[in-house]
Amino acid sequence: MAQFVPPRPAGSLRLLVAEDEPHIRRILVTLLEASGFQVDVARNGREALDRLRGDARYDMVLTDLLMPETTGLELLELIRDLPGRRDLPVIVLTAKGQDADRDRAYALGAADFITKPFSPKKLLNRVDQILGQS
Secondary structure, X not given: OOOXXXXXXXXXXXXXXXXXXXXXXXXHHHHHHHOOOEEEEEOOHXXXXXXXXXXXXXXXXXXXXXXXXXXXXXXXXXXXXXXXXXXXXXXXXXXXXXXXXXXXXXXXXXOEEEEOOOOHHXXXXXXXXXXXXX
16 A cells, blocks of 8 residues: 655645634644644634734635634634735635625635535645645
């Protein structure tokens, strides 16, 4: 059986995952780390914003839409106001794929809007495309 080989050097790109659901958070972290990404997590939008206000370099944010304290759309809007983070790619993940939410996310500069359940392979492909890794 062939062993999985990450398509990039381990830890070369750092992603922030903002997801309040522990099961989905674990799936995302496992998937992304197995693909060679360094992953930080936030349990809600407020924690994600606190991390983004720090000095850590992030290459992308993946955020749930519906989270306590600060929603994914609110987080996206706040990211666009942070010095040095204005152009940070953000993928919004949601089980609530309504057109108004999708339109608002894109208006705020989301790189993509992906509904749950999502295909792990397709999610990784989109992450790679957005980061210019494909």
